Amino acid sequence: MAMIKKFQVTFDCAEPERLARFWCEVLGYVVPPPPEGFATWDEFDRAQPAEYQGAYFACNDPSGVGPRLLFMRVPEGKAVKNRVHLDVRAGTGLVGAERLATLEAECARLVALGAVHLRTMVADEVNESCLVMQDIEGNEFCLD
Template sequence: MSTIKQFQVTFDSAEPERVARFWCEVLGYVMPPPPAGFATWEEYNGSLPPADQGAWAACLDPSGVGPRLFFQRVPEGKVVKNRVHLDVRVGTGLVGEERLATLEAECARLVALGAVRERLLPADDENESCIVMRDVEDNEFCLD
């Protein structure tokens, strides 16, 4: 049996670079360097046919631990709830008021970046609190 060493998470998107930059800010990721032979991404995109310019973007965990996020332009918009979503784990190990304060602080930071707060899912007998949010293209994610 083979072992998976790496994976990336791919998002369909209307504006790949905009969404990639948002997630770089959320996760502390970085944009990869432009392809060999190009000083900037703008220069690379300018070398492509107009229909292919800005067709994709990616962001990377600078530590190399987290998965690569890839954003590809698609013609159709988002219609229904995501089947897969990211949980941004900012409250790991925290409970009660300390957890809520941490989640709320991160929520405020992300709203300033363009995210939308949907709702708080309060703690119950099985789960700690989390906040359901949407990114700059309406993709659901959770602050956990």
């Protein structure tokens, strides 16, 4: 049997630090400490060649369980629907009206951070409710 490996999820984006800080708020993640020899990320950034300044930013699960998220600046904007998206598990174990109320409350918190609520998918015979959203750069994700 193959050994399970750690992985990170990398997002192409326009503003890496801004998007990373948004996802830190969404997930309860933290910005990792700056590299050895630098007091702050700003200091590290200023030490880089101009073309690499602000090129990437990351956030980590403080418990070390979840994957690291890396945000990398790219020149092109988002043009189509994501091929991969995050499911933010805000309603795990909940069903019916209690689940929907929990998801709507989390949706309101995320909208205040700049997310956009696209649609609510109400429970049916097969699936529980979930909300489809976009982050501050238009990347789709689900609250489920």
